[in-house]
Amino acid sequence: MIDVQSRRDERGIEIQKVGLKDVNLPFQIRMRDGGFQHVHGNVVVSVTLPHHFKGTHLSRFMELLMSWSEKPISWKEIRQILAELCSHLEVSAAEISLKFRYFLPVPAPVSGIVGYLDYLGEFRGVFRQPSGHFHFQLGAEIPVLSLCPCSKEISAYGAHNQRAAIRTLVHCSYPGKILWLEELIELLRIQGSCPIYPVLKREDEKYVTEAAYQNPKFVEDILRDSVLALRSEPRIRSFQVEVESYESIHNHSAFASHVEEAAD
Numbered sequence: 001m002i003d004v005q006s007r008r009d010e011r012g013i014e015i016q017k018v019g020l021k022d023v024n025l026p027f028q029i030r031m032r033d034g035g036f037q038h039v040h041g042n043v044v045v046s047v048t049l050p051h052h053f054k055g056t057h058l059s060r061f062m063e064l065l066m067s068w069s070e071k072p073i074s075w076k077e078i079r080q081i082l083a084e085l086c087s088h089l090e091v092s093a094a095e096i097s098l099k100f101r102y103f104l105p106v107p108a109p110v111s112g113i114v115g116y117l118d119y120l121g122e123f124r125g126v127f128r129q130p131s132g133h134f135h136f137q138l139g140a141e142i143p144v145l146s147l148c149p150c151s152k153e154i155s156a157y158g159a160h161n162q163r164a165a166i167r168t169l170v171h172c173s174y175p176g177k178i179l180w181l182e183e184l185i186e187l188l189r190i191q192g193s194c195p196i197y198p199v200l201k202r203e204d205e206k207y208v209t210e211a212a213y214q215n216p217k218f219v220e221d222i223l224r225d226s227v228l229a230l231r232s233e234p235r236i237r238s239f240q241v242e243v244e245s246y247e248s249i250h251n252h253s254a255f256a257s258h259v260e261e262a263a264d
Helices: 058-068 075-089 149-154 181-188 202-213 219-231
Strands: 015-030 036-049 093-107 114-128 133-147 161-172 236-246 253-260
Touching: 015 058, 015 093, 036 058, 036 075, 058 075, 075 093, 075 114, 075 133, 093 181, 114 181, 133 149, 133 181, 133 202, 133 219, 161 181, 161 219, 181 219, 219 236, 219 253
Parallel strands: none
Antiparallel strands: 015 036, 036 093, 093 114, 114 133, 133 161, 161 236, 236 253
């Protein structure tokens, strides 16, 4: 059959990104304990398109993604997926973002009852050939509790509190110095006024309420503490982090963000 995509294009324009968005597939994510977790993955994947190609072969994207959906993956497999894309499509660069809900067991602070809390994880990678350069970023969104220091200071009793989200994307030193998603979550889940727990009995709820009250934080405080925590991890070379507070007494959110590049 005629391969229209491979026909020559005479306009002389290279396309930096062409690919697929919102691809939903099952994936298996490698875990720190050696196992893997079945997740629902949402993928954005793209390649460069040389100026002389009329189009890319989108079916090959799907064929490759589906072939990897049944294998446990981490940063190493992300690199291999992108290298295969570059080879199969004869392009110089490929890029992928894989987002997924990742569940971890979290015991309640007093009763110890274990429940599963879901976090948003992300694997993001860019691969270039012929150099073989690979840039990988690990992302996470972590829910925390925030309690307003101003509200506590000016009120005769009580203070408004709400959920907040810490979102980060980190670039690590590879190979041989892998930072697991579980470790990134553990690093940041304690940076709010109090961590979030999936199951709370009355004694746990009392603990969370009082712990947050004793540890009030503005969105700026949570951001700065998150920056210090990320800086303390030697495997992290650069990062971006944002904190969003879903305000309970306003019809809007408050946020703060910070970007830190690798030191040369």
